[in-house]
Amino acid sequence: MRHFLFPLSAFVAPLAAQAAPPQLVLQAAVFRSLDQAQHPGGEVDVYVTVPVRPLTYRMRAPRSYQAAAVVELSIVRNDGQSVWQETVTLKPPILTDTTVSIKPPLSFLKRVNLPDGTYTLRGKVRDQYKSANGESTVEQPLTVAPAAGPAFSDVVFLSRPAAKAGGENLLNRGGYLLTRAPGNFYGRGADNVFFYTELNQLPAGRPVVLHYHIENLEGFAADADADPIAPTAGRPTTIVSQLPLGPLPSGPFVLTIEARDAATKKLLTKVSQAGARSTTEYAPAGAALPK
Secondary structure, three states: OOOOOOOOHHHHOOHHHHHOOOOOEEEEEEEEOOOOOOOOOEEEEEEEEEOOOOOOOEEEEOOEEEOOEEEEEEEEEOOOOEEEEEEEEEOOOOEOOOOOOOOOOEEEEEEEEEOOEEEEEEEEEEEOOOOOOOEEEEEEEEEEOOOOOOEEOOOEEEOOOOEEOOOOOOOEEOOEEOOEOHHHEEOOOOOEEEEEEEEEOOOOOOOEEEEEEEEEOOOOEEEEEOOOEOOOOOOOEEEEEEEEOOOOOOEEEEEEEEEEEOOOOOEEEEEEEEEEEOOOOOOOOOOEOOO
């Protein structure tokens, strides 16, 4: 499991950041495909956040300013062959005053089916109205592979509790509407960390208990136990839950989830995911479907 720490400055950068190149917060969550016959391998949720503050605003009409960011995404195999690529243009709302301090970041989500293997996820953002110092590239490794035994998928942090959903779209998974927390960041006013994951390769009929542990770099910690769950044969077990942030101060933290056999208390598997909290800055909104 990768521990992902995002650049907090991407969301709380000062106005002087407008002279800097555009920024890109790139996240990925890997799940096993539910239809191995049609889509063997895994499903990767690629979640992209672009802070608007560093972008260049161009006058489109009197007292009307517009910015635009072009995001190029690709997934490349180790042999250098591209297996997926897509370009999305993001345009934040038109402003009448570019000196306003609140310019919420823009986020979007893509879901990609990939065969098992190792890849590199690459994202490049370009300021459409800035020629010099107007481009940034972010890369991260990506592994899609079946588990030999019980194993969690990646953990997805949510900005609000998962809600039951009937339809299927990119924001839904496991029967839930998932509003992802951009950059795994919880801002001012957030009292809980919400999360979603899937537990794979569990033997049916053997109850499993989950233990949650959240801790920051200074040792502040909180723990909670969930009610036993009964796995379903042949399908991942969906896990949606939350944990109070409580007195956790601002800064990075790590959530760890353990799965144990309810009868023997034997540790079956565990997973960790990093995030961050701020008690003074507001968090950006969740992702929207790309247009």
